[in-house]
Amino acid sequence: MSQSLSARYVGKVFDGRGRVVALRDVNMEVPGGGFAAIIGPSGCGKSTLLRIFADLLQPTTGTVAIGGGAPQNARRTKSIGFVFQSATLLPWRTIRRNVELPLDVAGERGRSREGRADALLSLVGLDGFGDSLPHQLSGGMQQRAAIARALILKPEILLLDEPFGALDEITRQRMNLELLRIWGETKTTAVLVTHSIAEAVLMADRVFVMTPRPGTIAKAVDVPLERPRTLQMMRTPAFFDVVNELRDALFGTETEPALEPLPLEAVS
Amino acid sequence: MSETASWQSRLALSAAPLLVIAALLLAIEIVARGGGLPMFLPSPSAVWNAYAGRPSVFWENLWATTWKSMLGFAIAMGLALVAAGLGVVAHRIREPIYRTGVFVQAVPLIALTPLLVVWFGNTARTHVIIAAMSSYFPMLVAGMQGFRAAAPQRLELMAVLSASRWQTLLYVQIPNALPYLFAGLKIAAPLAVLGTITAEWTGADRGIGAMMLYALFSYNVPTVWLTVIGACGLSVAFFLFAACLERLAIGPETLGATR
Known part of the structure; x- marks a missing residue:
């Protein structure tokens, strides 16, 4: 069983030029082996929250726990896999050597690492690209390599920071399903940050809605769809019910148009 | 330069x-033979003669x-990189390292050299020190800029992997710094000369x-030119x-892609 993940009254204040309250009283719980999504507009602090889980940032108040322990321990024991918005591959390393980077850092040499990168490359559908350089691959393929790299140390927790944000819609949906398949095979606990409502509903068991200034969780919505998820589910009423519920939570139930219609003289 | 350019066109x-x-x-040469040049501009053949008279002198000094x-x-290079x-x-x-570098760079070498000569004697050691001092700063700046130029996300990646600072330097910052x-290096190398x-x-x-100095003192203009060319x-x-x-x-294939 993978480790659970929880946040208790987490707050984060950035003191720089001006004080920015990025997060306030964030509470969330992801059971071991679960798939959670955090959704919200740009600048609502969702990436900050993810970085606190990854021990890249320290919370100003409150606590975060991974498997009941401090995130620092999880990071030290290399049980966190992190996928960034851009693939962040090292351009001077081949794809295989990029995927093996965590092994290099962990000091794993010799027999134990043989074939591991290639097995993961085939898991993410990159058979035969091990010797290519990153810039020879498309954006989607680079992101697959980044996912393979995040998985090579068999992490307990997989944190995904808008991993498909830079991809086109078609590639994106295909990658969503790929990721679900990989997640099903690896049994990690996954947290996906996204600003696409449909993506969140398609992927997650539970979707947390964040609102900005200060970033806080406005609502948590369970997704009652079966697994394995399919693209066909995106046409079902159950899917739309959840999407609408999330949309209401994000925008409120305001009925007036988003913009006041312009007076005619201003248009001309 | 395209790769398809034939060797003829390259030649x-x-x-x-x-x-x-x-x-x-x-x-x-033609103008000089006709006496159309002032004496501080020797004919190419005169410079050649200055060389061919005793080639070993030129090569020894060079x-x-x-x-x-x-x-x-x-x-x-070693000091700057370390x-x-x-x-x-x-x-x-x-900051102290950087400021020391600025100081070394700011000292006019033409003023420092006599001092060093007094301290160490007019030996090869003094010349090597001066050569090192004149090429230290460009390498230091290049190294510092280069090591720090790594994209923040690459550093975050290393942090998630709980890499040590040395590992981060080795796996990300040094390769990232190579173009810098x-x-x-290209600036510093001629400066050493x-x-x-x-x-x-x-x-x-x-x-x-x-x-060059001795040729100047003896008004041996062709030899001065020879040393300038050298x-x-x-x-x-x-x-x-x-x-x-x-x-x-840096292979040309990785030069284009630094994202």
Whole structure:
């Protein structure tokens, strides 16, 4: 069983030029082996929250726990896999050597690492690209390599920071399903940050809605769809019910148009 | 330069400047023979005679400058890289290291050289120190900028992997810095030659700078020109050496993609 993940009254204040309250009283719980999504507009602090889980940032108040322990321990024991918005591959390393980077850092040499990168490359559908350089691959393929790299140390927790944000819609949906398949095979606990409502509903068991200034969780919505998820589910009423519920939570139930219609003289 | 360019067109490309130089030399020679040039502009044949009279003198002096420059350059490179690396790993000493570099750079070498001569004697050691001092700063700046230029997300990646600072330096910051380092190298290499020659001017017994000085004092204009050409050639050779290293270290295929 993978480790659970929880946040208790987490707050984060950035003191720089001006004080920015990025997060306030964030509470969330992801059971071991679960798939959670955090959704919200740009600048609502969702990436900050993810970085606190990854021990890249320290919370100003409150606590975060991974498997009941401090995130620092999880990071030290290399049980966190992190996928960034851009693939962040090292351009001077081949794809295989990029995927093996965590092994290099962990000091794993010799027999134990043989074939591991290639097995993961085939898991993410990159058979035969091990010797290519990153810039020879498309954006989607680079992101697959980044996912393979995040998985090579068999992490307990997989944190995904808008991993498909830079991809086109078609590639994106295909990658969503790929990721679900990989997640099903690896049994990690996954947290996906996204600003696409449909993506969140398609992927997650539970979707947390964040609102900005200060970033806080406005609502948590369970997704009652079966697994394995399919693209066909995106046409079902159950899917739309959840999407609408999330949309209401994000925008409120305001009925007036988003913009006041312009007076005619201003248009001309 | 496209890869499909035939060897003929490449040859033509590199031959063109040589042809221009040859034509220029020929023109100067003709004008000089006709007595149309002031005495501080010797004819190319006079410079050639200055060389051909005793070639060993020229090569001996050139070699003295070469090895002193190389040694000084190597020392500067080593020191600068270690200093820049330390500055990145230990943030607190970054500023002192940088300021020391600025200080070394700010000291006018022409004023410092006599002092060093007094301290260490007019020996090769002094010249090597000056050569090192003149090429240290560009390498330091290149190293510091380069090591720090790593994209923040790459550093975050290393942090998630709980990499040590040295691992981050080794796996991300050094490879990332290579283009910067080689830019610095190309600036610093000719500067080492310049430093050595400046040092030799204070009266060395060997070196292209010393040869230049003695020729100046004896109004031997063709020999002065010969030393100038030798110094230029040496600087260019150092630059080309740095450029070759760059080509070897950074394959052209990875140069284009740094994201």
